[in-house]
Amino acid sequence: MDPVLEAQGLAKHFGAKVALAEMSLALPAGEIFGLLGPNGAGKSTTINLFMGFLQPTRGWARVCGIDCSRDTRDAMRLVGHMPEEPSLFENLTGRETAAFALTMRGEDHPPRRRDVDLLAERLGFSAEMDQLVAGYSMGMRKKLALVLALAHDPRVLLLDEPTNGLDPVVAREVREILRERAARGVTVVLSTHLLDVAQRVCNRLGLIVRGQLRAVGTPDEVLARAGAASLEDAFLALTAAP
Amino acid sequence: MSEVGAQLRAVAAMSLRGAVNSLRRRQGAGAMVVFPVLVVFLLVELARFGSRATDGMRLSLSLSSPARGTHYAALWLSLLALGIAALKYARVVPGRGSRRLLDTAVFRALPVSPGTRVLVELALANTHAAGFVLLVWVPASWGLIRMHHGPAAALALTALSALVVNGAASLVAVALHEGASNRLRGRGLDVVRVLSASVGASVIGLFAALGPIGAGVSRNYRPGTGIPSWTHRLPLHGLVRAARGDVDVTAALTSVAWIVVPCALALLALRHRARHPADLSLDAPPAPVGDGRWPERLTPVRAEWRMLTRQAPYLPFAPLAFLAFFFALGKGARSATGSPLPSVVLFGLVGWSLLVMGTALSGAASRRWRRALWILPAHGVDHVAAIRAVTLVHVALTLPIALATFVVLLQPAQPPAVFFARQLVGLALAIAVGQWMQAATVFHHIDPAPDRLTGLSVGALFIVLASVLPAAALTVTLSAFPLTSWGPLLLVVAMMAWSIERAAVQRLRSVRDPDGDPDAARRTWPALRAFGFALLAQLAAMQSAETLFEAGTTRQVIAGLCAFVLVLVAASWRAWRRYAVAPRWSAARSVGAGVLAGALHFAWSSQYARWVVGASAEANPLAAAVRQGDGVQRAGFALLAVLVVPLAEELYFRAWLPNALATDLSPRWARYSAVPAAALFATVHGVATWPVAFAGALLASWLLARSGRVASCLAWHVTNNALVIAVALLGAR
Numbered sequence: 001m002d003p004v005l006e007a008q009g010l011a012k013h014f015g016a017k018v019a020l021a022e023m024s025l026a027l028p029a030g031e032i033f034g035l036l037g038p039n040g041a042g043k044s045t046t047i048n049l050f051m052g053f054l055q056p057t058r059g060w061a062r063v064c065g066i067d068c069s070r071d072t073r074d075a076m077r078l079v080g081h082m083p084e085e086p087s088l089f090e091n092l093t094g095r096e097t098a099a100f101a102l103t104m105r106g107e108d109h110p111p112r113r114r115d116v117d118l119l120a121e122r123l124g125f126s127a128e129m130d131q132l133v134a135g136y137s138m139g140m141r142k143k144l145a146l147v148l149a150l151a152h153d154p155r156v157l158l159l160d161e162p163t164n165g166l167d168p169v170v171a172r173e174v175r176e177i178l179r180e181r182a183a184r185g186v187t188v189v190l191s192t193h194l195l196d197v198a199q200r201v202c203n204r205l206g207l208i209v210r211g212q213l214r215a216v217g218t219p220d221e222v223l224a225r226a227g228a229a230s231l232e233d234a235f236l237a238l239t240a241a242p
Numbered sequence: 243m244s245e246v247g248a249q250l251r252a253v254a255a256m257s258l259r260g261a262v263n264s265l266r267r268r269q270g271a272g273a274m275v276v277f278p279v280l281v282v283f284l285l286v287e288l289a290r291f292g293s294r295a296t297d298g299m300r301l302s303l304s305l306s307s308p309a310r311g312t313h314y315a316a317l318w319l320s321l322l323a324l325g326i327a328a329l330k331y332a333r334v335v336p337g338r339g340s341r342r343l344l345d346t347a348v349f350r351a352l353p354v355s356p357g358t359r360v361l362v363e364l365a366l367a368n369t370h371a372a373g374f375v376l377l378v379w380v381p382a383s384w385g386l387i388r389m390h391h392g393p394a395a396a397l398a399l400t401a402l403s404a405l406v407v408n409g410a411a412s413l414v415a416v417a418l419h420e421g422a423s424n425r426l427r428g429r430g431l432d433v434v435r436v437l438s439a440s441v442g443a444s445v446i447g448l449f450a451a452l453g454p455i456g457a458g459v460s461r462n463y464r465p466g467t468g469i470p471s472w473t474h475r476l477p478l479h480g481l482v483r484a485a486r487g488d489v490d491v492t493a494a495l496t497s498v499a500w501i502v503v504p505c506a507l508a509l510l511a512l513r514h515r516a517r518h519p520a521d522l523s524l525d526a527p528p529a530p531v532g533d534g535r536w537p538e539r540l541t542p543v544r545a546e547w548r549m550l551t552r553q554a555p556y557l558p559f560a561p562l563a564f565l566a567f568f569f570a571l572g573k574g575a576r577s578a579t580g581s582p583l584p585s586v587v588l589f590g591l592v593g594w595s596l597l598v599m600g601t602a603l604s605g606a607a608s609r610r611w612r613r614a615l616w617i618l619p620a621h622g623v624d625h626v627a628a629i630r631a632v633t634l635v636h637v638a639l640t641l642p643i644a645l646a647t648f649v650v651l652l653q654p655a656q657p658p659a660v661f662f663a664r665q666l667v668g669l670a671l672a673i674a675v676g677q678w679m680q681a682a683t684v685f686h687h688i689d690p691a692p693d694r695l696t697g698l699s700v701g702a703l704f705i706v707l708a709s710v711l712p713a714a715a716l717t718v719t720l721s722a723f724p725l726t727s728w729g730p731l732l733l734v735v736a737m738m739a740w741s742i743e744r745a746a747v748q749r750l751r752s753v754r755d756p757d758g759d760p761d762a763a764r765r766t767w768p769a770l771r772a773f774g775f776a777l778l779a780q781l782a783a784m785q786s787a788e789t790l791f792e793a794g795t796t797r798q799v800i801a802g803l804c805a806f807v808l809v810l811v812a813a814s815w816r817a818w819r820r821y822a823v824a825p826r827w828s829a830a831r832s833v834g835a836g837v838l839a840g841a842l843h844f845a846w847s848s849q850y851a852r853w854v855v856g857a858s859a860e861a862n863p864l865a866a867a868v869r870q871g872d873g874v875q876r877a878g879f880a881l882l883a884v885l886v887v888p889l890a891e892e893l894y895f896r897a898w899l900p901n902a903l904a905t906d907l908s909p910r911w912a913r914y915s916a917v918p919a920a921a922l923f924a925t926v927h928g929v930a931t932w933p934v935a936f937a938g939a940l941l942a943s944w945l946l947a948r949s950g951r952v953a954s955c956l957a958w959h960v961t962n963n964a965l966v967i968a969v970a971l972l973g974a975r
Contacts, residue, residue, distance in 0.1 A: 053350060076353040083347040091260035097348065103252040104352040106245065132263055148348060 002065065004029045004187040005050065005156055009059030012045050019045040021211040022059065027189070027204075029155075032182050034202035035191040038239055042211040043191040044084060047158045050189070051081055063156055077105065080149035084160040084191075086141050094120070094129040094136075094144045101148050112151060119147045122173055138165045146174065150181070157181065157188040163197055175201050195231045207238050214238050246357040253362050283782065315386050316479035322379055323407050323477065328442035329371040330415035360512045363420075367412035375408050387485050399485060410505050417508030439559075477501070542623045542631035550635060561642040564595050568646070596673070599640050625685065625747045632681040637674050644669050671732055679739035686746035686767075730925040730932060737918060738774070741766035744906040761905055764820055769902040772813035773894065773922075780806035796868070796875045803882055810890040818897035818952075825950040832945075832954035839941055840961025847934040847962075868970050880967050888959035895923045895939065896946050896955045916943035938962070 003026035012020040020042045027033050035043045048054045050061050052072030061068040063075045088097060098116045102108040120126045125143045128136065136144065142165050149157060157178070163171040178188055178201060192198055198205055199219050207215045207222065215222050215238055219231060226234035354362075383403045387396040422434060477500035480493030540548070551558060623631075645666065745767040749759040762768070783805035787798040827835070868879050899922070903915035920939035927935040942955035 051351060073353045073355065076351065079351075081347075081351040083351075085347075087347045089256065089260055089348065091264040092256060093263075096256070096259060100252055100256045101348060101352060104249055104354060106248065145347070149351075 003027055004064055005033075005062070005189065007046075007050075007059065007061045010046075010049060010056055010061050011058040012042075012049060012054055013057045018211045020049070020208075023208075023213050024059075025206065025213070025216070027187050029185045029187055030182050031204060032178060032188040032190060032202045034198035034205045035189060035208060036193075036195070036198055036205055036235060037208035041208045043208055044160055045211075046208070047081075047160055047189065047191055050158055051079065052076065078155045080152065080154035080157045082142075082145045082149040082157075082159045082162055084164070086145035088133045088136075088141060088144065090134040091132060093132055094125070094140075094147075097133060097144065098129075098147060098151060102151060105152050107152050112153075115153070116147060116151050119150055119177075122177065123147065123170055124173075139167065139170075142166055143170065150177070155186060157186055159188065160191045161193065162190065163192070163194065171197075195235060199231050207235065209239050246355050246361070249355060249358040250361060253358065316476040316482045318382060319379075319386075319482065320477045322382060323411060325442050326371060326375060326379065326407060327411035327414050328438050329374055330367060330411050331418055332439035332442060356513065360509075363416050363512070364409075364412055367416045368408055370412070370415075372408065375404055379407060380404050386482065390485065390487050403481075406501065410501050413505050413508045413512075417511040421511060439563075542627050543634050546628075546631045546635045547638075557639060560599060560639065561646060564599075564643045565646045568595075595643050596640060596676070599643055625750045626743065629678075629681050629685050629743055629746065632684070633674070633678045636677040636681065640677060641670060641673050644673055672735075675732060675736045675739055679735065679742060682739055682742035682746050685750065686742050730921070730929060734922055734925055737766075737922065738770050741770050741906065763817075764902060764905045766899075766902045766906045769817070769894075769899050772810065772817075773899075776806045776809040776813070779809045796870045796879055800875065800879055800882060803887060807882070807886050807890040810894050814890065814893040814898050818893050818901075821897065821901035823950045827949040827951060827954070829951065829953060832949040832951040833957045835949065836945060836954040836957025837961045839945060840958040841965065843934075843938045843941065843958065844962045844965040847931065847938065850934045851931065868967055876971070880971070883967055884960055884964045888956055888963055891923070892942070892952060892956045892959055895919055896942055897952055900943060916940060916947075919943070 005025070005027040007023050007025045010020060010023040010025075011018070023046065035046060037043050045054065049056055050063065050068050052068045052075055055069050063078050066075045066078070068075045089100075092100065095116075099108060099113075102112050102116075117126070117129075120129050120143075123143045123146065125140065125147070128140055128143075133141070133144070142162070146159075146162060149159065159178075162178075163174055166174065175197065178190070182188055182203075190198070190202060202219065204216065204218055205222050206213055215225050215234075217225065222238075223229070223231065223234050226237040228234040228237055380400055384396060384400045387399045387403075391399065475496070478497055480490060480495065480497035483490050484494050538544075745759070745762065745765045748761065748765070751759075759765075780802040784798055784802040787801035825832075868876055868883070896916075896919070900915040900919040903918055904912040907915055917940070920936050920943065923939040924932045924935035938958075942958045945954040945958060946952065948954075
C-alpha cells in the first residue's frame with residue numbers, strides 16, 4: 001500500500017541554523033504517528049513543511065503523492081491542520097469561523113455543518129460556538145481549531161500539541177476522536193510533549209532531537225532501543241545523547 | 243473563476259461581519275449609527291477643506307496658463323503617485339508580530355486559490371495609506387480638474403483618478419514586497435520599511451518644494467515658451483492634458499502605458515508568487531536584537547520608548563522628515579511669493595503634521611499598548627504611571643515636529659519675541675494635553691484580557707481624534723486669540739484627558755472583567771463625553787443651518803441651541819437622578835432664593851460688562867441674538883433662552899457634572915467638585931465674562947447644595963436670562 005504521508009531527505013535550514021536535517025519517513029493510512037522531542041527540536045518545522053508553509057532546503061514531502069511545497073493547495077485540501085497557537089479572527093463567532101473555513105474549501109453544505117455541530121457537542125463546545133472568538137479562553141481556541149481541522153473530513157491530520165490546555169475530560173474525548181478517525185483510514189501526525197498521551201494513542205513514535213530523527217518505531221521498539229523501562233526514561237536517554 | 247469568486251465573497255462577507263461584530267462589541271449597538279454618521283461628517287468636512295484649499299492655491303498661483311499648469315500639474319501628480327507607492331510599501335511590509343488577515347493560522351491552512359490570495363492582498367493594500375490619498379491626492383487633483391470642468395465632472399474624475407492611483411500604487415507595493423520578503427527577514431525588512439517611508443516622506447517634501455507654491459511660479463520658468471519637450475515623458479502628462487480638455491492621443495497613450503506596464507509586471511510577479519509560495523517571513527526565527535548584557539533598570543518611560551521603537555523603528559525619524567518637509571515648503575513659498583506663509587496656513591500645517599503623526603502612532607500602537615498594559619503593571623508600575631509614560635514618549639516624538647515646523651516656517655517673519663514665546667508655550671501645552679488624552683483613550687479602549695486582541699482597529703479613529711483634534715484646534719485657536727482665551731480652553735481639554743484617565747484606570751483595576759467598574763456610569767468621562775456630543779450636535783446643526791439661512795442669523799443660532807439642548811437634556815435627564823438628595827428647603831423657598839440670586843447675578847454681571855469689559859450689558863451674546871430677526875424668531879429664541887437652555891444647563895452643570903466629578907476625585911477634594919464644573923460652565927459662556935459666569939455658577943451650586951432642589955438653581959438661571967432678554971428687547975424697541 002502506498003504511504004499517505006511521505007518525506008525523503010527532508011531538510012530545512014534558516015541561515016546557519018539547521019531546523020531539520022535529512023528526515024525520511026513514510027506513514028500508511030490509518031496510522032497515528034507521534035512526533036516527540038524537546039523544545040525547538042524541529043517538530044513544528046516538520047509539520048509546517050508538510051503544510052507547505054515552509055519551503056524545504058532539500059528533499060521533499062508528499063501527501064497522497066502530492067508534493068507539499070509545489071502543489072500546496074492540492075495538498076491542503078487533503079489535510080486538517082491544528083497549530084500549536086491557533087490564531088483566529090477575533091471578531092467572528094466560532095460558528096462563523098467554521099462556516100468561513102468550509103466555504104473557502106467549497107464544502108459549506110448541510111452535512112458538513114451537521115458534522116461541525118456534532119464535533120462541537122462532543123468537545124463540550126456547543127454553547128460557545130455562538131460567542132465571539134475574542135472572548136475565548138486558550139482551551140476554547142484549541143477546541144475551535146480542532147473542529148476546523150476535522151470539519152472537512154480530511155485524509156491526513158497534522159496536529160501540533162492538540163491536548164495542551166484542555167481539561168482531562170475533553171482531552172480524553174480528543175484521543176477517542178483521533179482513534180475513530182484512524183480506524184476510518186485517516187493518517188494522524190501528533191506533535192506532543194505529553195509522553196503518556198503519545199504512548200496511549202500512537203501506533204508509532206518518532207523522536208526528533210536538534211533537527212535529527214533519532215528513533216522511529218512502535219512505543220515498545222523505542223523503549224527497547226533506549227534500553228529503558230518507561231517512555232520518560234527513553235526520552236531522557238535519547239535526547240541526552242550527543 | 244467560480245472558486246475565486248466564492249472565496250472572495252466569503253472573505254468579503256467575513257471581513258464585513260467581523261467589522262460589525264467588532265464595532266458592536268467595542269462601542270455598543272449605538273455605534274452602528276454614530277460611527278457611519280461621524281465618518282460621513284468627517285469626509286464631507288475634509289472635502290470642503292480640500293476644495294477651498296486647492297481653489298485658493300489655484301487662484302493665488304494663477305495656474306490657468308495652460309502650458310505652465312500642465313507642466314507642473316503632471317510633475318506634481320507623478321511625484322505624488324510615487325510617494326503614495328513608497329508609503330504603501332512601508333505599510334505593506336509586515337513587522338514581526340503583525341497580524342494580518344493572511345497570517346492567521348486559519349487562513350494559512352486553507353486551500354486558497356492564487357487568485358484569491360492576490361486579490362485579498364491587494365484589497366488590504368488598498369486600505370494602507372488611503373488616508374494620505376484622501377488628504378493629499380484628492381485635494382490636489384480636485385483643484386486641478388476644477389480648472390476646466392464643472393463640479394460633477396470634477397468629482398467623478400477626482401474619484402476615478404484616486405481609485406486608479408491608489409490601486410496601481412497598491413499593486414506595485416505588494417508585488418515589490420512579495421519579491422523582497424523572499425530575500426529579507428527580520429531587521430532587514432525593518433530597514434526596508436524605514437527606507438521606504440523615508441523615500442515617501444522625501445517625495446512629499448519634493449512635492450512641497452516643487453509643487454503648488456514653489457515651482458508653480460518658479461522664477462526660472464520662461465512664460466510663453468510652451469511645454470518643455472521632456473515633460474511629454476512624464477507619467478501623467480497626457481492625462482493632465484486630457485483632464486483640461488486638450489486631448490493629445492500620443493501623450494495620453496504614453497501616460498496610460500506608465501500606469502499599465504508597471505501594474506502588468508506587478509501582476510505577473512504576484513501570480514508567480516501566489517503559485518509558488520515560499521517561506522513566510524514570520525516563520526523564520528527572529529534575529530537577536532539584544533547584545534547579551536542585562537539592560538539598565540527599565541523605568542516606565544524607557545520601557546515604553548523601547549517597545550515603541552521596536553514595533554515601529556521608523557517613528558524616531560519622523561521629526562527629521564517633517565523638518566525637511568517644512569523647510570522645503572517654507573523655502574518654496576518664499577521663493578514663489580517673496581513673503582512667508584500666512585499664519586492660517588502655518589497653523590493649518592502644524593495641525594496637519596500632528597494628524598499624520600497621530601495616525602502613525604495609533605498604527606504602531608495596536609499590539610504595543612496591550613503589552614504596555616500588562617507588562618508595566620506586572621512589574622509594579624501603576625496604571626496611571628503607565629498612561630503618563632506613554633504620554634511623555636509621545637510628547638517627546640510629537641513636540642519636536644510642531645516646534646521645528648513652527649520655528650522653520652515662522653522664522654523669516656521675525657515676530658515679536660513675546661508672541662513667539664507665547665505661541666511656543668501654547669503649542670507645547672496643547673500637544674501635551676492632546677497626547678495625554680490620546681494615551682488615556684487607548685487605555686480606556688483596550689481589552690484587559692491578556693489573550694485577546696484589542697479593539698483598537700475600531701477605536702483607532704476615536705484615538706486619532708482624541709489626540710489630534712484638541713491639539714490642532716488649539717494651535718489654530720492660539721494664532722488668533724489672546725493668552726486669556728486659550729487658558730480656559732486648555733483647562734477644559736485637560737479636564738477631559740484627566741476624566742478619561744480616571745475612567746480607564748478604574749476599569750483596568752477591576753481587571754479581567756471588561757465591564758467591571760461598578761461606578762462606570764457615575765464617572766466624569768460619560769458626563770464630559772455627553773457634553774462633547776452636545777457641542778458636536780450644535781456645530782453640525784449650525785453648519786447645516788448656514789446652508790439654509792444666512793450665517794449669523796437668529797435662525798442659525800436657534801438651530802444650534804436646539805441641537806445642543808436636545809442632546810444635553812437627553813443625556814442629563816436620567817443621569818442627574820443618580821445623585822438625587824433629600825430636599826432641605828420648601829419648593830417656594832428654593833424658587834424665591836433662586837429668583838433673588840438670579841436678579842443679583844444680572845445686576846453684577848451688567849456692571850462687570852460695563853466696568854471691566856467696556857461694553858454695555860446688551861453686548862451679552864443672548865442679547866445680541868435676540869435683537870436680530872423678526873417677531874416670531876425673537877419669541878422662539880426668548881422661549882429657548884429663558885426656559886429650555888437653563889433647564890438643560892442646570893441639569894448638566896449643577897446636578898450631573900459636579901457629582902460625577904466627586905466620584906473621581908479623592909474624598910479630600912470631592913467637596914470642591916463644583917469648582918471645575920463652574921470653570922467649564924464659564925468657559926462655555928465666553929471668555930470675556932468668564933469671572934462673573936464662574937462666580938454665578940458657584941452661587942448656583944451653593945443654592946443647590948443648601949436647598950437640595952434643582953428648582954433653586956433653575957430659578958437663578960431663568961431669572962438672569964429673562965432679565966437679559968427683557969432688557970435687550972426693551973433696548974431694541
